Structures are given as structure tokens and as C-alpha cells.
Amino acid sequence: MLRKNIKRLFLYILIIIVSFIVMTALYFNRYKFDGINIVKYVRVNLEDETSLDELARKYSTEESRIKFVSEIKRINNLNSSEYIPGNSTLIIPIIESE
Numbered sequence: 203m204l205r206k207n208i209k210r211l212f213l214y215i216l217i218i219i220v221s222f223i224v225m226t227a228l229y230f231n232r233y234k235f236d237g238i239n240i241v242k243y244v245r246v247n248l249e250d251e252t253s254l255d256e257l258a259r260k261y262s263t264e265e266s267r268i269k270f271v272s273e274i275k276r277i278n279n280l281n282s283s284e285y286i287p288g289n290s291t292l293i294i295p296i297i298e299s300e
Contacts, residue, residue, distance in 0.1 A: 240273065240295045250288045257286075257294065266297040273297075 246257075254271050262270035273295045274280065286292065 241298045242296050243277065243293050244296055246292050246294050248286060248288060248290045248292060252286050252288075253284050254280075254286070255284070257292075261294055262297055270295060270297055 254274060257274065258267045258270050274292065277293050277295070280286070
């Protein structure tokens with residue numbers, strides 16, 4: 203009897219862990235399912251100090267803003283810095299929404 207309860211408890215814990223892993227994977231890959239695609243990348247020269255939010259307002263739409271900022275950080279190896287110094291060159295994504 204005790205052995206059956208332990209097996210059942212182990213099965214429930216295993217189901218919860220697998221469900222959590224699947225939901226986490228779907229959450230972190232949600233951009234692949236929402237119809238937002240990166241078409242190409244463009245090099246931009248910045249003369250003045252600029253924030254990531256300003257770049258996002260200028261080069262992306264409201265729907266693609268989060269992906270735009272995360273892609274700029276990833277491609278340009280930026281940390282959590284919100285401002286980019288003047289006289290910088292950045293590679294920015296051109297994003298297309300379906």
C-alpha cells in the first residue's frame with residue numbers, strides 16, 4: 203500500500219515538473235508563434251546619446267517593441283544599460299508583423 207502511494211506521488215511530481223518545463227519553453231519562445239519576424243538587420247550610426255526606448259519608438263511598432271529591444275541587446279552585446287553613448291554604431295533589426 204505504501205509503495206503504491208509513493209509511486210503515485212512520484213508520478214504526480216513528474217507530471218508537474220514536465221508540465222512546468224513545457225510551459226517555460228513555450229513562454230520563452232512565444233515570439234516564434236506570434237507572427238513577428240525579423241526581416242533583416244541594418245547598421246545605424248548614433249551621433250548623440252540615445253536610449254533603447256527612443257530607438258524602439260523610432261524603428262519598431264507597438265506590437266514588436268519588446269522583441270526589438272531584446273534583439274538589439276542580444277546582437278550588440280549590450281547589458282541592461284538603457285542608454286547608448288554618442289558616436290556609436292548599432293545593428294538594429296527590421297521587424298515585420300504578420
